Amino acid sequence: MQKNKREIKKKVDLLIYGEWLISPGKKQGQDIIPNGAIAIEGDTIVDLGSGEDLKKRFDPKETIDAGQGIILPGLINTHTHAAMTVFRGLADDFSLMEWLYERIFPAEKDNVDENLVYWGTLLACAEMIRSGTTTFADGYFFADEAGRAAKQAGMRMVLAKGIVEFPTPDLKDPRKNIESAKRLILNWQDDPLITPAVFCHSAYICQPRTLIKASELAEKYNLTFIIHVSETEEEVCKVKEQFGKPPVLHLESLGILNENFLAVHCVSLTEEEMEKLKDYKVKVSHNPESNMKLGCGVAPIPDLLKKGVLVGLGTDGCASNNNLDMFQAMDCAAKLHKVSQMDPAVMKAKTMVEMATKAGSQILGLDNQIGTLEKGKKADLIVVDINQPHLVPLYNPYSHLVYAAEGADVKMTIINGKVVMKDRKLLTFDEEEVLEEVRKIGKRIKSSLNL
């Protein structure tokens, strides 16, 4: 009898047990499983539920007992410029224009090349994997190199190159910007981990003709169209001056707002613009730390959520944050809106975890693959070690994830069924080599700016 029972167990590659298993976005009561487990075959989640139940039903090649850990979906960073890790801390505490025109732009002009983007992105991947991010949406120069780094790291990525109207380190002739964006799409469209996207810098830098062409390109390949929108009041003024309308209304007039449109920042919006975002099912990426640090303002996220607009969370690049830790982003966002609205009940912990997981997958168009822990979805998940002083006692796992945990509490990261970090050790690439290469790049940047 014993033997028969064993024989009917389903073979899987990996079975992971943890004190808590969380799938944010599921119905209340079904989202938290105490003493849970998850079964993985290849790149896919086969089943999840109580550990006791799964133990009876599965025969895993490998078992990982995460012990006092919270298993949850990998975090989704919906907006960054990964390679900008190389500029981390280069220009803090300056006014916005000084920051951009006297530090960041000159540093980029003199230093950005394939080598910088590859190593800078790989450094970002190390940091993200270590702090529980499994998917990131990236927009920068030499995007093929960024994609190559993410592949090397084993990360899931939405990959885009920045479309602007002036010569860039990777494209001397801006008239070819759409063509170049198209080439990137063709290079990556069949990759299992990397999904191309189209990324225009903003309505104040990109001309209407460019925005329309870029939008058409995104539509043709059914990809996300990403653009910075209303990050600062200054940007709003510029767009109004040029086009007679604030950014969202200007973009509407170009006919490019739709459900694949991802508006990043959305700090300065009128009520009318918020209604437009809702009506066109536009998605929003909220980057609270960058907005705070650059003194841009507070995005009206609670209002957008009330209207039903889908909002994901992002860190922005390291020139303005200065790390890529999504735990800190969750914490900061929750606290920022509570104090901004003088209401401790807005932006609850569970809302924040959903924003960093399920909503992130939705706004990037990847919710059929990731964002929740469900049968048939890709196995992108992390384990947070709760056997630590700052995570004891535990009354509510969501609360700990948002208000008490930090990136370094992630003890395991799995992407597409593959363990990419275990017990704080990266398994996909040589971290020390990356640190060394980026230190060299940092030295070059420093001397190029005569610092």
Added chain:
Amino acid sequence: MQKNKREIKKKVDLLIYGEWLISPGKKQGQDIIPNGAIAIEGDTIVDLGSGEDLKKRFDPKETIDAGQGIILPGLINTHTHAAMTVFRGLADDFSLMEWLYERIFPAEKDNVDENLVYWGTLLACAEMIRSGTTTFADGYFFADEAGRAAKQAGMRMVLAKGIVEFPTPDLKDPRKNIESAKRLILNWQDDPLITPAVFCHSAYICQPRTLIKASELAEKYNLTFIIHVSETEEEVCKVKEQFGKPPVLHLESLGILNENFLAVHCVSLTEEEMEKLKDYKVKVSHNPESNMKLGCGVAPIPDLLKKGVLVGLGTDGCASNNNLDMFQAMDCAAKLHKVSQMDPAVMKAKTMVEMATKAGSQILGLDNQIGTLEKGKKADLIVVDINQPHLVPLYNPYSHLVYAAEGADVKMTIINGKVVMKDRKLLTFDEEEVLEEVRKIGKRIKSSLNL
């Protein structure tokens, strides 16, 4: 000759080398020493400077090469209720009154005893040591037990018991509150690590007579007098209703404002009140994360600093934060004021590090002992490990400490010349035992509230 040279080396207990040595608060240019070292004898800093120089001049019993690390003074948490770690995450995302009257107060009433305070404080010490805090100012019940825990952990502490006007778990008869506060002072006044203080809850809970007596007690022993001031608009209204004046003016009318007065929070202040704080040389403890999470508002810290008011940083207790990580407090404070003033140049990284170290020692009256790295001061210092993806490259150590580092980056903590944590291992007590005991307490709290 070689031998002679060796013989004149001064013997010390400990010599620590690090890639960067920072003593915030020193003159520009003298505050950052690359490839620095610090020599410690007993509990005292004997010298500091370039590693090469100190190597020639000192003969240490023990040498620690902190390698790619930043050596800096231990962080000073100027306000917490340490034992409240046991309530961490018990009541998040509620309105302020629901939080206090339906969760925290009932949980305290039914559960706070010597055992809870001892283990809760020891857990807090574990968390603080791990995140680089070497001194904390504490106010709670059963303060002797809190002191006992801090002694056990080897932490420096400013110790006070909460004076209120109603029966508390540790004092049934509130008429004896001043007497009880005095007993605590007598118990601890000669301790090398623990400095007693007097702590009244607030002007809306403590009656004028109590405030005056408590202030007299603090004056008699030359101790800091701590009180929550203007944490919320509601508090301001209550005080105005009762006494016809906002809190700071009410406290002035009682004649108790002076340079040993430590006003905690100071969120809602009038211009007149800010001037009073300056005139009386009152000290301020800023607790940005607690103020944000409870939706209290933004303390006018940049304005206070402009006036020359001394401001230190605090985490507040874990019922409202929910961790004791001073790195996060620095980061949050800087970003909060930047966005609040729409100015990325306010509250610079260096200002924040100074606030968390030197200013903290000043507002607690401990600046003759700690707060900077200087010859003759007590050896309270930490080492931040910068050989990590999120701390590479490095252009400015202050920037990394505030905007990129997290508590877990602290690899060594030294208090009063004693290494209390090395390579993330606590050396003064059994951490697993503490976690176990606090988990038990957490279970009791949970069942007492029928959660």
